[in-house]
Amino acid sequence: xxxxxxxxxxxxxxxxxxxxxxxxxxxxxxxxxxxxxxxxxxxxxxxxxxxxxxxxxxxxxxxxxxxxxxxxxxxxxxxxxxxxxxxxxxxxxxxxxxxxxxxxxxxxxxxxxxxxxxxxxxxxxxxxxxxxxxxxxxxxxxxxxxxxxxxxxxxxxxxxxxxxxxxxxxxxxxxxxxxxxxxxxxxxxxxxxxxxxxxxxxxxxxxxxxxxxxxxxxxxxxxxxxxxxxxxxxxxxxxxxxxxxxxxxxxxxxxxxxxxxxxxxxxxxxxxxxxxxxxxxxxxxxxxxxxxxxxxxxxxxxxxxxxxxxxxxxxxxxxxxxxxxxxxxxxxxxxxxxxxxxxxxxxxxxxxxxxxxxxxxxxxxxxxxx
Amino acid sequence: xxxxxxxxxxxxxxxxxxxxxxxxxxxxxxxxxxxxxxxxxxxxxxxxxxxxxxxxxxxxxxxxxxxxxxxxxxxxxxxxxxxxxxxxxxxxxxxxxxxxxxxxxxxxxxxxxxxxxxxxxxxxxx
Numbered sequence: 234x235x236x237x238x239x240x241x242x243x244x245x246x247x248x249x250x251x252x253x254x255x256x257x258x259x260x261x262x263x264x265x266x267x268x269x270x271x272x273x274x275x276x277x278x279x280x281x282x283x284x285x286x287x288x289x290x291x292x293x294x295x296x297x298x299x300x301x302x303x304x305x306x307x308x309x310x311x312x313x314x315x316x317x318x319x320x321x322x323x324x325x326x327x328x329x330x331x332x333x334x335x336x337x338x339x340x341x342x343x344x345x346x347x348x349x350x351x352x353x354x355x356x357x358x359x360x361x362x363x364x365x366x367x368x369x370x371x372x373x374x375x376x377x378x379x380x381x382x383x384x385x386x387x388x389x390x391x392x393x394x395x396x397x398x399x400x401x402x403x404x405x406x407x408x409x410x411x412x413x414x415x416x417x418x419x420x421x422x423x424x425x426x427x428x429x430x431x432x433x434x435x436x437x438x439x440x441x442x443x444x445x446x447x448x449x450x451x452x453x454x455x456x457x458x459x460x461x462x463x464x465x466x467x468x469x470x471x472x473x474x475x476x477x478x479x480x481x482x483x484x485x486x487x488x489x490x491x492x493x494x495x496x497x498x499x500x501x502x503x504x505x506x507x508x509x510x511x512x513x514x515x516x517x518x519x520x521x522x523x524x525x526x527x528x529x530x531x532x533x534x535x536x537x538x539x540x541x542x543x544x545x546x547x548x549x550x551x552x553x554x555x556x557x558x559x560x561x562x563x564x565x566x567x568x569x570x571x572x573x574x575x576x577x578x579x580x581x582x583x584x585x586x587x588x589x590x591x592x593x594x595x596x597x598x599x600x601x602x603x
Numbered sequence: 604x605x606x607x608x609x610x611x612x613x614x615x616x617x618x619x620x621x622x623x624x625x626x627x628x629x630x631x632x633x634x635x636x637x638x639x640x641x642x643x644x645x646x647x648x649x650x651x652x653x654x655x656x657x658x659x660x661x662x663x664x665x666x667x668x669x670x671x672x673x674x675x676x677x678x679x680x681x682x683x684x685x686x687x688x689x690x691x692x693x694x695x696x697x698x699x700x701x702x703x704x705x706x707x708x709x710x711x712x713x714x715x716x717x718x719x720x721x722x723x724x725x726x727x728x729x
Contacts, residue, residue: 385661388689388709389617395710396623403713421619469616469663 252347255338260286263342272331272347285345330354365444367567386432386466390425397422435463443491448575450597451490453521453528454480460497461519464505468517473508475501478520486528486594488575493594496568496579500532500590503564507536507588518587527577528596533587544581568592604724607632610651611720612682614644614658614667620709624657624687627713628720641670648674653682654727655720659709660688668693668701675702683727685719687711 246253252269256262261284265273273288330353334346397418404410461477468475486493501517508515518533539547547565565579572579577594611633615621618639625635636651638644642665644656656674660667671684686698686706695706704723707716 385689389620392689392709392711393617393619393623396620396713399713400623425619470661470666472663 252345254285254345254347256285256343256345258341258343260284269345269347272349275329383432383436383463383466387429390428394422394425431462435459443489443495446489446491448487448489450485450487451493452482453484453486453530453594454482456490456494457497457519457521457530460494460501463494463498464501467502467505471505471509472515473505474514474516475505476516476518478518478522480521481523484521484523484528485597486575487597488594489571492571493575493592496571496592497530497532499564499568500530500579500592503590504532504534504536504588507538508534511536523596524593526596527593530592530594531582532590532592533585536588538588539581604654604728606717606721606724609654609720609724610634610636612636612638612644612647612651612653612656612658614638614641614656614662614670615687616640616659616662620659624716627717628657631717641665641667641673644670645673648677648682652680655724656682656684657716657720658684658686660686660692661690671701671703683723685723687716 246264246266249266250268252272253264253266254262254269254273255264273285276288330349330351332348332350336344336346338344401410401415401418404414457477457480461475465475497519501519504517508517513535516533516535519530521528521530523529569579572592572594575594577592579590579592582589582591606628611628613621613624613628613635614637615624616639621637621639625637628635636647636653638647640662641658644658645665647653648656656670658667658670667686667688671686674681674684681702684703686693686703687709688706689709693703693706698704698706704726705719707719
């Protein structure tokens with residue numbers, strides 16, 4: 234009877250599509266199934282596969298063997314799955330990655346479950362690359378939209394500087410130039426240049442990825458102001474009021490400032506779109522405040538609101554309620570991702586009369602309390 | 604019509620530019636009115652006999668294009684309109700349809716703007 238069970242177990246082991254290797258504390262293989270053989274062969278330098286540690290040692294240093302030895306005696310414990318990136322030795326230049334689960338089945342006897350996860354790893358790498366590309370293209374779309382308005386913003390001060398210089402030159406030609414007039418014009422030109430510089434730095438800040446910037450303390454008021462400045466021309470051109478509430482200048486968050494700015498620009502643009510398409514006295518309001526241990530930035534709009542049946546979808550990539558060509562459906566999903574990466578979130582506050590998106594971020598501990 | 608006898612309305616949401624353009628036309632002997640958007644400009648046109656409107660396009664409240672349409676829709680003697688704008692917010696071929704004589708680019712030299720205004724008033728007489 235026992236013999237029959239043993240044979241059933243062995244044939245199961247033999248047929249199993251997972252690589253199974255039984256080893257003792259020295260790494261000597263006491264049992265191995267064909268699938269494990271096929272997984273280990275590409276990396277085994279010796280045709281005879283007899284010691285697992287010998288096979289894996291070149292790739293795993295002593296880490297694996299140390300772990301196994303430390304662990305002797307605790308039956309049934311399962312090591313977390315770990316992955317070994319191995320040189321493939323195969324024709325395929327893609328990395329060869331084995332996932333390995335360790336199971337202590339009896340004293341001084343380990344069962345090792347091996348799986349080839351190279352394809353999963355490659356897929357993950359592709360997904361990550363695609364995600365990055367999508368984020369980059371979304372930024373470009375946002376930037377493209379902003380470029381028109383900001384170009385106009387820059388052109389106006391340039392036109393004034395040009396006119397002032399024109400006047401100065403003509404007055405000089407008539408030899409009627411006086412010091413007061415030159416000083417006044419020069420002061421105006423300096424202010425106008427500062428105005429252009431401000432627009433430029435806002436634009437550069439938006440254009441940057443920011444995903445790899447170090448996390449640093451930043452005043453939420455500064456981030457809001459910069460986002461507001463970047464969006465103002467659009468509000469002005471669409472006749473939508475942009476109201477900015479009071480922000481505590483001391484309120485700070487640990488963040489990648491550029492990314493949080495991108496979220497706010499996105500929320501303001503969504504608000505602008507919603508308010509503009511709804512009619513009435515369109516308005517968008519933004520305010521940053523402290524709430525317990527968090528900092529909240531609220532963006533209200535007078536649009537028609539987000540229908541309840543869409544609530545679950547608005548943060549999904551490519552979901553958009555805008556007509557074709559007006560939205561990629563990525564803004565909110567990327568914003569939500571950034572918020573999550575900062576330990577925060579974006580949500581809709583239903584208790585408010587107007588549509589209200591709330592970005593919540595953990596406040597810095599020593600940030601002023603209000 | 605002679606530029607020196609004309610009433611010129613300068614419409615721009617950029618205060619400094621509005622002032623500078625205004626001074627340029629005062630220097631030519633014109634009577635100058637200033638407005639910061641299309642809606643204000645329309646009010647002034649109702650109150651005064653304006654011969655020429657020098658206007659930006661992108662402005663809050665009411666933009667230059669809408670303003671031009673409304674001026675055209677009014678009964679009576681319509682002023683000539685010159686657009687001075689940073690960007691091609693309108694195709695030059697569509698200018699005539701809304702009663703705009705010409706579109707000039709910002710930044711602009713005083714002489715170019717004044718000359719265009721003069722031509723505009725002359726063309727209006729014909």
